[in-house]
Amino acid sequence: MSLLILENVTKRFGGLVxxxxxxxxxxxxxFVGIVGPNxxxxxxxxxxxxxxxxxxxxxxxxxxxxxxxxPPYKRAPLGIGRTFQIPxxxxxxxxRENVAVGAMFGTLSGxxxxxxxxxxxxxxxxxxxxKEHRNKQAGTLTPVEKKLMEIARALAMKxxxxxxxxxxxxxxxxxxxxxxxxxxxxxxxxKIAIVxxxxxIMRAVVGMAEKVIVLHQGAKLVDAPTKEALExxxxxxxxxxxxxxx
Amino acid sequence: MKKESTKYYPLIPVFAAYLVLFLIGRNVPGMWxxxxxxxxxxxxxxxxxxxxxxxxxxxxxxxxxxxxGTYGMALAITKLAHIEGLGIAIIIIGFVMALFxxxxxxxxxxxxxxxxRGAYFAIATIGVNEGLRFFIEGARIWNGSEGxxxxxxxxxxxxxxxxxxxxxxxxxxxxxxxxVSAAFITLYxxxxxxxxxxxxxxxxxxxxxxxxxxxxxxxxxxxxTSACFAGLLGAASWALKTPYVFPPEVFEIHYTIEAIIxxxxxxxxxxxxxxxxxxxxxxxxxxxxxxxxxxxLLIFAPIIIIIIVLFPEGVVGMLKNRFKDSxxxxxxx
Amino acid sequence: xxxEQLIGNLIQGLVLGAVYGMATMGLSLIFGVLKVVxxxxxxxxxxxxFITLWLFNALGINPILAVPVAFIVGMGLGxxxxxxxxxxxxxxxxxxxxxxxxxxGILLEExxxxxxxxxxxxxxxxxxxxxxxxxxxxxxxxxxxxxxVVIALLLYLWFNKTRAGSAMRSVVEDSEGARVCxxxxxxxxxxxxxxxxxxxxxxxxxxxxxxxxxxxxxMGGGYTLKAFVIAVLxxxxxxxxxxxxGLIFGLIxxxxxxxxxxxxxxxxxxxxxxxxxxxxxxxxxxxxxGLLRAK
Numbered sequence: 001m002s003l004l005i006l007e008n009v010t011k012r013f014g015g016l017v018x019x020x021x022x023x024x025x026x027x028x029x030x031f032v033g034i035v036g037p038n039x040x041x042x043x044x045x046x047x048x049x050x051x052x053x054x055x056x057x058x059x060x061x062x063x064x065x066x067x068x069x070x071p072p073y074k075r076a077p078l079g080i081g082r083t084f085q086i087p088x089x090x091x092x093x094x095x096r097e098n099v100a101v102g103a104m105f106g107t108l109s110g111x112x113x114x115x116x117x118x119x120x121x122x123x124x125x126x127x128x129x130x131k132e133h134r135n136k137q138a139g140t141l142t143p144v145e146k147k148l149m150e151i152a153r154a155l156a157m158k159x160x161x162x163x164x165x166x167x168x169x170x171x172x173x174x175x176x177x178x179x180x181x182x183x184x185x186x187x188x189x190x191k192i193a194i195v196x197x198x199x200x201i202m203r204a205v206v207g208m209a210e211k212v213i214v215l216h217q218g219a220k221l222v223d224a225p226t227k228e229a230l231e232x233x234x235x236x237x238x239x240x241x242x243x244x245x246x
Numbered sequence: 247m248k249k250e251s252t253k254y255y256p257l258i259p260v261f262a263a264y265l266v267l268f269l270i271g272r273n274v275p276g277m278w279x280x281x282x283x284x285x286x287x288x289x290x291x292x293x294x295x296x297x298x299x300x301x302x303x304x305x306x307x308x309x310x311x312x313x314x315g316t317y318g319m320a321l322a323i324t325k326l327a328h329i330e331g332l333g334i335a336i337i338i339i340g341f342v343m344a345l346f347x348x349x350x351x352x353x354x355x356x357x358x359x360x361x362x363r364g365a366y367f368a369i370a371t372i373g374v375n376e377g378l379r380f381f382i383e384g385a386r387i388w389n390g391s392e393g394x395x396x397x398x399x400x401x402x403x404x405x406x407x408x409x410x411x412x413x414x415x416x417x418x419x420x421x422x423x424x425x426v427s428a429a430f431i432t433l434y435x436x437x438x439x440x441x442x443x444x445x446x447x448x449x450x451x452x453x454x455x456x457x458x459x460x461x462x463x464x465x466x467x468x469x470x471t472s473a474c475f476a477g478l479l480g481a482a483s484w485a486l487k488t489p490y491v492f493p494p495e496v497f498e499i500h501y502t503i504e505a506i507i508x509x510x511x512x513x514x515x516x517x518x519x520x521x522x523x524x525x526x527x528x529x530x531x532x533x534x535x536x537x538x539x540x541x542x543l544l545i546f547a548p549i550i551i552i553i554i555v556l557f558p559e560g561v562v563g564m565l566k567n568r569f570k571d572s573x574x575x576x577x578x579x
Numbered sequence: 580x581x582x583e584q585l586i587g588n589l590i591q592g593l594v595l596g597a598v599y600g601m602a603t604m605g606l607s608l609i610f611g612v613l614k615v616v617x618x619x620x621x622x623x624x625x626x627x628x629f630i631t632l633w634l635f636n637a638l639g640i641n642p643i644l645a646v647p648v649a650f651i652v653g654m655g656l657g658x659x660x661x662x663x664x665x666x667x668x669x670x671x672x673x674x675x676x677x678x679x680x681x682x683x684g685i686l687l688e689e690x691x692x693x694x695x696x697x698x699x700x701x702x703x704x705x706x707x708x709x710x711x712x713x714x715x716x717x718x719x720x721x722x723x724x725x726x727x728v729v730i731a732l733l734l735y736l737w738f739n740k741t742r743a744g745s746a747m748r749s750v751v752e753d754s755e756g757a758r759v760c761x762x763x764x765x766x767x768x769x770x771x772x773x774x775x776x777x778x779x780x781x782x783x784x785x786x787x788x789x790x791x792x793x794x795x796x797x798m799g800g801g802y803t804l805k806a807f808v809i810a811v812l813x814x815x816x817x818x819x820x821x822x823x824x825g826l827i828f829g830l831i832x833x834x835x836x837x838x839x840x841x842x843x844x845x846x847x848x849x850x851x852x853x854x855x856x857x858x859x860x861x862x863x864x865x866x867x868x869g870l871l872r873a874k
Contacts, residue, residue, distance in 0.1 A: 050456055076458030090449035101446050104439055105458035304674050358864055364673050365616045369807050370863045376804055377856030384850030506678055544689035550682040554675045555667050
């Protein structure tokens, strides 16, 4: 059974079509890159998947369950985690408390108590390498640390699917390599399917992906294994004058 | 992992403050009136903090819950006064009525208004408060703008002597009990899932939803809890201390503002904050009105502005940061 | 007979509504641009009322000429409060700005009380009246109504024909976008706050032309609440919406009073107030963009 299926999903804002008849399929444990320039509907697509917006048309199916109109707080415990383009920590709470929130509310059993959550938080924080910052207020972290904290917060939810919105934006190239390697490793260990969204065809991200989906003006342009996708003439056309990074 | 006993350490400074207040009031002649006022402000701050401080939503119509609480007590006394032999039980019925009416109103308002955010929520709650007041006056409910006066009934049921001690002493003790209970509930919330959920939604409601938090549920929990304490406070401090109720008085927006100032002054969302805020506010109000009667607000307004601009975290917020890494930290939250 | 009375009251309501609308434009402008609800709104109206009173009683200056004076004073207060206080709170939570604007309101009220005392005052500007048959309109009310319409039109022209005006509109739409497009967002905030308060203080002058007695440092509170209802009718963030909201409010206030007065055993005045707050709630819940959905 597929982990996530979108069937002809359309989301409009007034007269504007942000996501246009998109269908896609994500398998368990898969690493998928979604590529598209700014305004191509990537973030809206994420918002449809985790329930911030409901689509006007089409269906969203997660592990065989139709979740098209399920509110976001009910989707998270099913196993959909998310990080944001611009990190959104709970600023006044500590890193530990932030991550504990993920464990407390984002897991399926829903019976994780506060102490257990804090324990899970400690383990997860250690995993992402933020141990010495765990009692800092999340608002005081550096941007890269905030991104790591968001990843920890999402991992604490024990997700089956992790949506990463521009996880590498604004990072130093060396850090990106490290981060991608880390995410890849975590995904394999925890059997998490990762959908990473990037604006450009980034070598680091796309290179890791098993599959690439290219969005253009809200519609799906290409959906193919990475190697094929990168050679597709339509992709070359969209990214004309903006060659993929070498 | 925290040991069970240390979890309750933060209550120590709160209860110490109340104990000192009580002892001063009982032992220093002429101080009970000031102590009663301070207890009221601390209780008000603690009650409001559970919603305002923990969720960050500004309920500008908070006083409405005190208003209906006052009416709850007033209605119990005026409607049941004819029943023989009720005695002190009528007061208990009054509190139950107050609790019931505050719960009902807060569920109704919460279910609809909590869908709004920020300024829209604040304005909607002003609308609820004013609308309720003018509905009572306009439709002449509960005697409309003439209000309910029930001194005579209190005297008749309890006897003049008991009624008088009730007004001047026991009502204040009830306020103290409300304040202490509110402190317990606040700490319980802070330490439980509820507190984590409220912090998350206060900081970023949409992110909180995506993390699996049913934000509506937790907002309503905080809203109703806070409203219930307000209802009890209205019943104890307003209805019993001054046995009458007039719509323009019990729906007066200035009380909401006072509550906001107390919470902010002390440190919003903290346990100790509202107590510190209540003490500072009450003491300065009391002495300013003695030394510069009629112009205390002229002094207060700029102080409020300065505090908001320069010390938005409040007194306890600052202390918390200052003593973050010391042994004192476990007492201050 | 009743119909005549109703129509007469509706005419009165429309004339008053124009002034109400103008008195709310500043509130909406400030909310639209800065996302700040000025809870001290009524206190600025009060300042305008006292300027009129003082100019008329002490210097014998015509209330119409008090309008520009009040506008300039309001702008000055706006710049003063913006650069000393509001500027630091642009990114602060609502709680901070709500409380600060309330405190500014108190500060104004208490300062005026210190200078003029707290008793009710008034002035008497006798310029005659017009008899319409079903109702009588004093000229002062007509002047106030015309003044409101003129100011609303000037604001409309300023918004649409000047650079600063269009900068302001772009900030209302999307402050980040405006910043990217080279709009001086900080300056626009300051100007909007000043303009909003200028309009509000000027509206205080016009309101006294309507009700020339009853000037008192605490007269503003009722206007703040009315302005909230009117602003919500117009969509909260739109000054023109507010103007039309004022017209609607004036009609409903006067019309409903006439009808409530027919019901025995109620207090019609309180019911009118209840109706306005009930409207506020209903509109916030079902149509938060306002009745007109105007930009």
